[in-house]
Each structure stands twice: as structure tokens, then as C-alpha cells.
Amino acid sequence: MQSPPRLEPSLSGRRPAGNRALLGAGAVAAVLVIAVGTLGTLGMRGWGRVPFSVPSVPWYHAWPYYLFWAPRADWAWAAPALPAVGLIGAGLVVGARLVRSRRVWLAGALVAAFVLDLAVAAMAGGPAAWRAPLSTSGEYPAAVPGLGPIPAFLRHFAERVPSLPDYAAQHPPGATLFYALVDRVWPGLDGAAVASVAAACLGLFVVAALARDELREVGERWAVVCWALAPAVVLYAASSADAMWAPVLAGAAVAADRGLRRRSLAWTLAGGALLWLASMMTFAAVLVLPFLLVRAGGVALGADGRAESAWRWVLRWAAMTAATVLALVLALRLIAGYDVVAAVRAVSEFWSTAPGTRTRSWWKWAGGDLVAFAAILGLPLTAALVAGTWAALRRRAWWSLEAATLASLLAGALWGHTRGEVERMWQFLVPFAVVVAVGQLLRWRASLPLVATVLIVQTVGIQLLFFTRW
Numbered sequence: 001m002q003s004p005p006r007l008e009p010s011l012s013g014r015r016p017a018g019n020r021a022l023l024g025a026g027a028v029a030a031v032l033v034i035a036v037g038t039l040g041t042l043g044m045r046g047w048g049r050v051p052f053s054v055p056s057v058p059w060y061h062a063w064p065y066y067l068f069w070a071p072r073a074d075w076a077w078a079a080p081a082l083p084a085v086g087l088i089g090a091g092l093v094v095g096a097r098l099v100r101s102r103r104v105w106l107a108g109a110l111v112a113a114f115v116l117d118l119a120v121a122a123m124a125g126g127p128a129a130w131r132a133p134l135s136t137s138g139e140y141p142a143a144v145p146g147l148g149p150i151p152a153f154l155r156h157f158a159e160r161v162p163s164l165p166d167y168a169a170q171h172p173p174g175a176t177l178f179y180a181l182v183d184r185v186w187p188g189l190d191g192a193a194v195a196s197v198a199a200a201c202l203g204l205f206v207v208a209a210l211a212r213d214e215l216r217e218v219g220e221r222w223a224v225v226c227w228a229l230a231p232a233v234v235l236y237a238a239s240s241a242d243a244m245w246a247p248v249l250a251g252a253a254v255a256a257d258r259g260l261r262r263r264s265l266a267w268t269l270a271g272g273a274l275l276w277l278a279s280m281m282t283f284a285a286v287l288v289l290p291f292l293l294v295r296a297g298g299v300a301l302g303a304d305g306r307a308e309s310a311w312r313w314v315l316r317w318a319a320m321t322a323a324t325v326l327a328l329v330l331a332l333r334l335i336a337g338y339d340v341v342a343a344v345r346a347v348s349e350f351w352s353t354a355p356g357t358r359t360r361s362w363w364k365w366a367g368g369d370l371v372a373f374a375a376i377l378g379l380p381l382t383a384a385l386v387a388g389t390w391a392a393l394r395r396r397a398w399w400s401l402e403a404a405t406l407a408s409l410l411a412g413a414l415w416g417h418t419r420g421e422v423e424r425m426w427q428f429l430v431p432f433a434v435v436v437a438v439g440q441l442l443r444w445r446a447s448l449p450l451v452a453t454v455l456i457v458q459t460v461g462i463q464l465l466f467f468t469r470w
Contacts, residue, residue, distance in 0.1 A: 022446040025383035026454065033375040033382070037062040041069065057467050064368030065375060066421045070467040078123040082460070088116045089229055089456045093449050096221040105221070106208060113228040113237075114201045118194075120463050121238035130193035133239045133470055138166035140179045140241055141192045147180050155337030161346040167241070169350045172343060174280030175241060193238075200236075200243035200427070204228060206250045207431040213258070214401055214435055215442065222448060223438045229455040231462055232376045232423060232430050240424035240470040245281035249428035252278045253288040257295050260317050263306075268317055272324025279325070283347075284418070284425065290407040291432070298399025365419035369426075370409060376423040377430065378455045380446070381437040388440030401439075405432040424470045 040063035045052070050060065056068040092112055099105040121129050134141050142165040147153050153160070154173060161169045168176045182195040204224060211223035227233055237243045256271025258264060278285035299306075300314040332338045374382045392402035408429055412418060418425050441451060462468070 019444075019447050019450060021444040022380060022383065022441065022450070025387055026379050029379050029383040029386070033379065036371060037065055037067070037375070040064060058469065061469070062466075064365065064372040064420065066372065066423055066469060067462065067466040068469055069465070071465050072467075073123050073464050074125040074129075077126045077129075078464075081119045081123050084119045085116060085456060085460060088112050088119070089452050092225045092228055093452050096225050096448065102217075106205065106224070109224050109228060110201055110204050113204055113233075114198060116228065117197050117201065117234050117237040120234050120459060121197075123460075123463055127190060127193075130197070130238060131189040134189050134192050134196070134241070140165070140168050140176050141183070141189060143168040143176050144180050144183045147176070150177060150180065151336045153177070153180075154332070158339060158342035158346040161343075161350050170347060171282055172280050172347070173338070174277070175245060175282070178244065178281075196241055196244045197237050200233075200246060203233070203243075203247040203250060203427075203431055206247050206254055207434055209258075210250075210254050210401075210431055211435045211438060213254075215439055219435075219438055219442060222442065223435050225448060225452060226378070226381060226438055226441075226455065227431060227434045229452055229459065230378045230381060230430065230434060231455065231459040232373075232378070232427070234459045235376070235462060235468050236424045236427060236470070239468050240427070242282075242424040242470070243427045245278065246427035246430070248274060248281055249278045249285055249288055250431045252285070253291050253428075253432075256288075256292055256321055259321070260292070260295055260299055260314070263313055263317075265320070268320050269324055272321040273328065275321065276325045276328040283344075284412075284428070287408050287412050287415075288428070290411040291404045294399060294404040294407045301399070303399045360419040362416045362419065366413050366416070368420065369413045369418060369422045372420070373409065373422045373426050373429070373433075377433055377437070378458055380441065380451045380454050381434060384437035384440035384444070384446075385433050388436050388443075391440070401432065402436050405429070405436050408432070421470065423468070 041060070042048070044050075044060045044063055045054075052069070054060070056070050058068070061068050092109060095105060095108055095112075099108065118130065123129070125132075133139070136142075153176075157173050164176075178195075178199070179192050182191050185191065186195070204227060207223050207227040208220050211220040215223065233243070252271055252274035255267055255274055259266075259268030259271050275285065275288070278288070296314050296318065300311050302310050329340055333340070374385060377385065389402045389406055392400045393406075397403060409426075412422070412426060412429070
């Protein structure tokens with residue numbers, strides 16, 4: 001693994017010469033994103049057999065995007081929200097340049113991201129729009145009233161799976177317990193919705209840590225701004241419980257990666273603990289393993305410049321990480337009686353008979369998932385992600401962040417468990433994609449105000465024109 005390049009672009013609003021590369025690549029990305037979505041929309045409607053007078057929701061999304069054409073806005077809320085969104089975006093860009101203290105900057109950015117997410121969601125109807133994604137009978141909060149004591153719920157989880165709401169029955173118990181604990185502090189859907197967004201915003205610290213490792217201080221500030229304004233983050237932090245556990249999954253990968261590359265026992269143990277916690281939230285936790293395997297391969301081969309005892313350290317790191325996960329699994333079994341094997345079997349059996357992605361064609365979505373994920377990331381980030389990954393492959397940087405991120409994306413697409421709806425399901429991969437993209441934006445010497453403006457416009461445009469079902 002090569003050391004991060006010394007990139008010192010300007011954070012000012014002056015137009016760097018590199019904007020030409022950004023605008024060119026961004027224009028190509030925009031044309032392709034819109035063309036694919038248009039063809040996908042027409043295809044879903046049978047090439048004219050289903051007229052647009054028939055509402056798009058809940059069936060006629062724009063393949064491969066899980067976006068439903070449904071222009072709407074509650075202008076009583078949208079009118080004040082629109083300028084607020086613009087001011088927050090501008091504040092993030094200015095703060096990235098002017099705020100010297102890292103702690104103050106990150107704290108301010110976290111608050112800004114939280115308010116921004118709620119403001120964009122409010123355009124569809126204020127607090128009612130925040131509650132809407134969690135209000136149906138199949139969602140996690142619906143399981144809370146009948147949950148009972150938490151130890152008993154864990155002990156009998158496998159037996160209770162068939163009687164749980166759909167989402168709670170298709171995942172490990174961690175997410176359901178999250179909403180149960182929130183309900184004890186702030187009962188009702190308002191608390192559940194606000195807590196989901198607050199938890200999702202913790203991903204800001206993950207992207208900051210990863211960017212600081214890879215791109216140093218300037219790259220960290222760019223990455224925080226781009227992550228906070230990315231459509232993938234803003235639109236789904238306020239509409240998807242998947243965004244709630246994304247910081248845990250991404251944080252697990254970053255902590256484990258730090259333990260690996262720094263040869264740190266503390267970071268290794270933290271990575272193992274977070275991997276266990278992630279596995280309690282979602283089975284998608286396995287998709288961080290390709291990322292870690294690529295990084296481990298680089299360390300084992302001495303690509304980090306420390307060839308001495310490399311293989312032995314990688315084996316020790318893997319053993320300690322696995323031992324940490326297994327120790328926590330065993331501890332929960334002894335303390336609460338949670339049987340992870342029985343839980344996996346019960347959830348798998350429920351999922352195999354439930355309607356959903358299992359009926360979709362694998363080959364259509366293996367490529368479609370990648371397109372949908374890249375498109376919702378945001379046009380400047382999409383263009384930079386593709387360009388940066390291609391450049392890394394051309395220079396044979398097989399153990400780089402670009403290659404590791406690509407490995408997880410390809411594994412997720414080829415696995416076939418997720419066919420569509422990756423805009424929300426792959427939230428935990430967004431921090432890695434953003435940092436890869438920011439690295440390329442810095443090499444292009446692009447303008448942060450320009451990037452931020454395009455991201456905000458795309459986010460608001462999708463919010464006003466589409467329904468982001470989850």
C-alpha cells in the first residue's frame with residue numbers, strides 16, 4: 001500500500017484550473033445517469049403500456065435506481081427548508097476553510113449534517129415526512145410494543161422470527177433493540193425517526209478518520225463536506241434504518257484496517273468488537289470482509305513498506321479479530337441465551353419465503369446495483385470515483401483503498417442477496433467511496449464550492465421530483 005500522496009489543493013472559492021476535468025467527467029456521468037434512468041423508467045412501464053397517469057409508487061421505479069417519479073412538495077415546509085439547505089451547505093464549505101480546531105470543525109459539521117438531513121426530508125411535509133418511513137406495519141418500531149424484556153427477546157429470538165414484522169424478521173435483533181431502547185427514552189415514531197438520523201450522522205466521524213489516514217487534513221475536510229452533502233447520505237439518513245447501522249459497519253472496517261496497518265492491538269480489538277456489533281445489526285456485515293482481505297493482502301506482501309514478519313502479523317491480526325468476535329458471541333450466549341446459529345437459520349427460512357428481491361433476475365442487478373450506487377453518490381463524486389478507481393487499477397495499486405472499496409462493491413453486486421435498493425442497503429460503503437472520490441477531486445484540483453453546489457442541487461432535485469422508497 002502506497003503512502004497517501006501529498007495533496008495541497010485550495011479550499012477557497014477561487015476556480016482552480018482542474019475544474020475543467022471535473023466538469024467534463026461530471027457531464028459524462030450526468031448524461032449516463034439520466035439516460036439509464038430514463039430507459040429504466042420506460043422499461044418498467046412496458047415501453048408505453050403503462051401511462052404516466054398511473055402513479056409510480058409503489059411499482060414503477062426507474063431501474064436500476066430505486067427512485068419513483070412522484071413530484072411533490074409541502075411548500076409550507078419546503079419554502080423555509082430550501083434556503084436553510086443552501087446556508088448549511090455554504091456553512092460547511094466556509095467552515096472547512098476557516099475553522100482551525102479539528103474538534104470544533106467536526107462537531108459543527110456533525111450538527112450541520114443532522115439539521116441538513118431533517119431539513120431536506122421536511123420538504124415533503126415536516127415531521128410527518130420524518131415518521132413516514134417507519135410508520136408501516138412491517139418496520140422495526142412495530143415490533144417494539146410486544147418486545148418484552150430484552151434478555152428474553154434475545155433468548156427466544158429464533159422462535160419469534162415468524163411473528164415479527166418483516167424487517168425485524170429479516171435481520172439480526174440488533175436494529176430492533178436499537179428502536180426498543182430509543183422508545184424507552186423518547187416513545188413514538190418521532191423519537192425513532194430523529195434517532196435514526198442522529199445515528200446515521202455518526203458516519204461523519206468514520207469518513208473523517210478514513211480520509212485523514214488516506215488524504216491528510218485537507219482531504220479530511222473535503223471528505224466531510226462531500227459526505228455530508230452527498231445525495232446517498234442526505235436522502236437516506238432521513239428515510240432508511242439502513243443508514244442507522246452504516247456507521248457501525250464502516251467503523252468496523254476502518255478500525256480493523258487501522259489495527260492491521262498500524263499493528264495496533266487496541267485498534268484490532270476495537271475492529272473485532274465493531275464487527276460483532278455490526279453482525280448483530282445486519283448480515284450485510286460480511287461485505288466488509290473483501291475490503292479487509294485486500295488490505296491484509298497488501299500488508300502480508302509488504303506493500304506498506306514493512307515486510308519484516310508481515311505474514312505473521314497478518315495471521316495474528318486475523319486471529320485476534322476473529323477471537324474478539326467469537327468471544328462476544330459466546331458472552332452474549334452465556335448472558336442472554338442468544339443463539340446466533342439458530343437466529344441465522346430462522347431469518348434465512350423467513351427470508352426464503354418472503355416476497356422481495358429473491359424474485360428479481362440476478363444478471364440484471366449484478367451490474368444494475370453498481371450503477372445505482374454510483375449514481376446516488378452524487379455526480380461529481382460518481383465521476384471522481386470511477387476515474388480514481390480506474391487510475392488505481394492502471395497503476396496496479398492492488399492493495400489501495402480504491403481496490404479494496406471496489407472489492408466490496410463487486411462482492412455485494414455478485415453475491416446476489418441484494419438485488420436493487422442498494423441506495424439504502426449499501427450506505428456503509430459510502431464513506432469509502434467518498435474518500436476514493438475526494439482523492440481524485442484533489443488530484444484534479446477541483447473547486448470545493450462547485451462540488452458542494454452540484455451535490456446540493458442533485459439532492460434537492462431528487463427530493464422534490466422522486467419518492468425514495470425503502
